[in-house]
Amino acid sequence: MKKRSLIQKSIYAVITIFAVLVFNYLLFRVLPGDPLSMMMRNPKATPEMIEGMRQLFGLDQPWYVQLYLYFKNLLAGDLGMSFYFKQPVSSVIGARIMPTIIMVGLAEVVAIFAGIIIGLIAAWKRGTRIDVATLGFSLVTYSMPTFWLGMVIVVVFSVNLHLFPTSGILTPGMTYQTTGAMVADYIRHLILPTLTMSIVLIGEYALTMRNTLTDVLSEDYITTAKAKGFDNKYILRKHALPNAMLPMVTLIAINLGLVVGGTVQVETVFSWPGLGSLMYEALRARDYPLLQGVFLLVTVSVVVANFIADITYSYIDPRVKE
């Protein structure tokens, strides 16, 4: 990739992030509800206390002054103080980031591999029963409500079969003899949310893979490869897949950006202490700094993931090098 277009793309990325931040800032303030009414639910709070709180968090300033201060602090690396947790936003987010990355990241990896393989088989067996079956599976799981699937999985695997715990990340009150025992408990808790998340994601990957591969397989250069005397496996590996992976890279990049944002539904159903459930808590409390912090993280990771996809693209598709 040329240096100039790299710089150009970086500038676009920064502009995108800035625009999204301004939009997020305004969006949260347009939302009905007042952070102070949530904080001061204590009936004993006097008007003076509420006013003091308002001044402490700078909520007495006009909105544009608040916006200016937000960006000024942001450039200094300060995300502000959470209204609800009474801690710096960065440390609140820091504590919740790993569970999400582990759970959603694992689900993405599983879904990407499974989706590609399912899509590949469906495209290869186009028009057969296998194709119809995988297509049906993909469409059903793709359109299934995530929270509902999560609840069904809890009922089946936890309530009826007693195989896995229903929620949380570690068994409450448990003391572990060894680190190994703790890891094992963590993994037992990890399986169901990851499974739910993977099932929801597989459909999209499988459908995209099937459709692009079906298109690619009907291209003339596949006939050329066949005419050259290559067998089906070689044609699939060397000619069809490199072409079919192009749209997949975009899809994977966009979804990887969302890994950090987590998934509100799955994390809420399984009480998984990640960024998704944090986002939900912050929204309920109208915790503006925390909401902005989480959204900033999501925005940056989506933009960065797209940026990486752009660069990857120029390596795997020679036509976009310029």
Place this chain on the structure above:
Amino acid sequence: MKLLEVENLNTYFNTSKGQLKAVNGVSFDLEYGEALGMVGESGCGKTTCALSIAKLLPKEGEITGGRILLEGVDLASMPESEIRKKRWKDVSVIFQGAMNALNPVMKVGDQISEAIVLHEKGSKEAAKRRTGEILELVEIPAARGSNYPHEFSGGMKQRAMIAMALACNPKIVIGDEPTTALDVMVQAQILNLLEKIRKEFKMGFILITHDLSILGETCDKIAVMYAGKIVELGTVEDIFERTAHPYTQRLIACFPNIRGEKRIPEGISGSPPNMLALAPGCSFAPRCDRKQACCETLEPVGKQIGEKHFAACHFALGGGAIE
């Protein structure tokens, strides 16, 4: 022994609407170094006929009868695993490379050398050297082999496609409309190049086109196809100067004569028959001006008119009507 003998070839397509007889009893042969042109309207079966030789049919297509003898060995009954070894090594195809017969994400040189590696079992270096030579043969600098297809012009892509088809020194090269998408100047260059290479390497060449004028210049023999059958087969002189079949006659009349009066060429009224429901008798009868009662009931068989000249018509010129 002849290079290629096709005897009574039948290739059918199994479609959801029934069986389509795309190639219906076609016979022809080809000598070493000889060029055969196949001409006809779209959908007449000329491409299917040629692709049947290398068994490159789509999965709905099937060779249901006849023999394809390549140096005496029947390809029609050969299993897929065996035919794969024959493809490109013995029979290669020049597709419309200017379109997308080349893989867009693979270097042109690699696309040529992968076939050499597969069939010649040599080292990668040897294949690379051979790729360079073969590119030079079609007047592309060897260094351009490390370019991608989108960096080539239409004419260069077509020449690269030719280089690819010649990579393993095949005995027969099938050109499936190799110049259709190109402008006239490039077309002439490519056809000259093909003729030179064919004569140099004594290859059999089958040129599929719907452009009669290029056949006259490049081929020794011409097969005119209509509705899955060869309706007339003969040398270039037979076809152009002693035209026997009314369809060939009309086809030739479709090309404007630059020396004659300025006018729109006639065209052939009517349209090709529905290949899924062929009527008995001659398929061309509804569009034919030589039609008699027997044409609608009795299917004409090929009859010999000259030494190498055959026509399937009850009223072929140069021969009388059959009883």
